[in-house]
Amino acid sequence: MTAALFALTPVASPAQGAPSTTAAPRVNWLGMNGDKLAYGRDAQGNRVPDYSYAGYRGGGVPLPAVPARVTVPAPSGQDDTAALQQAIDTASALPPDAQGFRGAVRLGPGRYRIGGTLRVTASGVVIRGSGGATVLAADGARSRTLITFGAKSSYGVVGTPARVTDDYVPVGSGTLTLSSTAGLSVGDAVVVERPTTQAWIDAIGMKGIFTPDWSLRFERRITAISGNRITLDIPLTNALEQQYTQATVYRYTFPRISQVGLENLSADGGAMTAAPDYSSTFYNAALWEFNAVEDSWVSNVVANRFGGAGQTALGPQSRRVSVLRTQMLDMVTTDSSARSNAYLLQGQQNLVQDCRVTATKVHAFTTYGRQAGPNVFSRCTAELVQTTYDSGGHQRWGSGTLYDQLRVDGTLLLVNNGTRGSGHGWSDANSTAYNCVTEGYRIQGPPTAHNWSFGCTGTLLDNSDGEVVSPGKPVLPASLYDQQLADRTS
Structure with a gap:
């Protein structure tokens, strides 16, 4: 069957606004071939990335039901930090089962006051409430993170x-030619490292904004070796360009904890808003943070009155973490010129799905940059009260982010932020906005990369010189993440 592909729409109707007059080459980027997606490619072979590998254990794997092994006493009415930490430590000392789980720490109904920070440092430990009747409440007027996972x-x-x-490895490719495959075997976990160089910085117009002191590190697994050619389990979300940088592949160690979770409870950060320095420290008033953690999750959690820089802070060392069915409500920020972040994705292969935020003056769904991807926001809603604000990459070349079926009372921006902030520059690369509902959206195309939008509604803002497909009219399939996942796993 011939693939039916959506055609690139380089010029929007007047009602939608007009993109840049510099038209990109006409490419049919996406469509359906029977019941599966088909992909178009540009002259260098780049295509829309496969984002379906985001999520717990690489996407498409149900969250486990971990047996409860430790029960926390009822709330004391005082600071319960010590009692909760003791329960976590008790569970952490248990032997893991065959699936790597030590057990869940079960909290009953009631309001548990937390005057410090709870820390989960062992694999296989889950903190589980009894539904919305279980509340983790900040105790004390000091901005901080209530729960940290991993170090x-x-x-x-x-x-x-x-x-x-290879002279050039395009976006969407998972096959590389190496100088040698000696010491490598099928099944090896490897890093594909793409260093940032001054030559590349100059090519993308970021001289004086970016500095050549970081790399994109794609964590992958070798699935095949043929001579000096290797095949990876997950395609790359950024091109490897010999003219700008020398990429390498190596086996690696990277200690992480895994199989940890937070589920079935609510939280209240209101006490932290009374901090005398809250106007400058509200970024630190967060519910949780994931550090070096993989194959883990947060589910069915409602947080109220936090203000931190990433209520779902999946840090740059996190991988394959799912945040499902969560709400971040009534965030408390200040009139600072810098804004807080409600849902913040970093790391790689992380998924935020079915979420909701209500706030004012925040970046609702965003990334911090320098992450290798893929990462996904899917089916999330931002209801920004009083003052609208934005979503989209915040800074420094966040590669391979999917914004899928978002509803944003504000703007969605996949753009070059230039010298704004601390010098944020190109904030999204090889990222896609898909069937998003916005007040307005801007899609810009970075040199050496693409940004795409498909079926987004709202005003298409000026200077949208990226790949804009079907502006103002949603496309099928309804969800790119869901369809890519079905294609890969069926």
């Missing part, structure tokens, strides 16, 4: 890195 970690190179010898 900081660092990459360790194993063996000698092999150079990628």
Whole structure:
């Protein structure tokens, strides 16, 4: 059957606004071939990334039901930090079962006051409430994170890195030619490292904004080796360009905890808003943070009156974490010129799905940059009261983010932020806005990469010189993430 593809729409109708007069090459980027997606490619072979690998255990895997092993006493009416931490430590000392779970720490109904920060540092430990009747409440007028999962970690190179010898590896490719495959085997976990160089910074117009002191590190697994060619389990979300950088592949160590979770409860950060310095520290008033953590989750959690920089702070070292069916309500920020973030994705293969935020003056769904992707926001709603604000990448080349079926009372911006803030520059690259409902959206195309929108509604803002498909008219399938996941797993 011939693939029926959506055609690129380089010029919107007047009612939708007009993109830049510089038209991109006409490419039929996406469509359906029978019941599966078909992909178009540009002249270099780049395509819309496969974002379906985001989520717990690589996407499409149901969250486990972990047996409760430790029960927390009823709330004391005083600071319960010590009692809760003791329960977490007790569970952490239990032997893991065959699936790697030590057990759930079960909290009963009531309001547990937390004067400090709870820390989960062992794999296989889940904090579980009894539904909305269980409340974790900040106690004390001091901005902080109430729960942290994992510690900081660092990459360790194993063996000698092999150079990628291809002149160009396009977005969406998972096959690389190396200088040598000696020491590599099928099944090895590897990093594909793409260093940032001054030559590339100059090519994308970020001289004086970006600095060549960071890399994109794609964590992948080798599925096949043929001579000096390897195949990876997950395609890349950024091109590897020999003219700008020398990418390498190596086996690695990166200590993380896994199989940890937070579920079935609510939280209240209101006490922190009384901090005398709240106007400058509200960024720190957060419910949780994931550090070096993988294959973990948050589900069925409602948070009220927090203000932090990422109520769902999935940090740059997190991987394959799902945040499902959550709400961040009535966020309390200030009139600072900088804004807080409601849902913040970093790391790689992370998923936020079926979420809701109500707030004023926030970045509702955003990334911090320098993440390798893929990462996904899907079926989330932002109801920004009093003052509308934005969603989209915040800074520094966040590669491979999908904004899927978002409803935003504000703008969705996949753009070059230039010298704004601390010098944010290009904030999204190879990212996609798909069937999003907005007040307005701007899609800009970075040099050496693409940004796409398909079927988004709202005013198409000026200077939208990215790949804009079907502006003002939703497309099928309804969800890109769901369809890509079905294509891969069926």
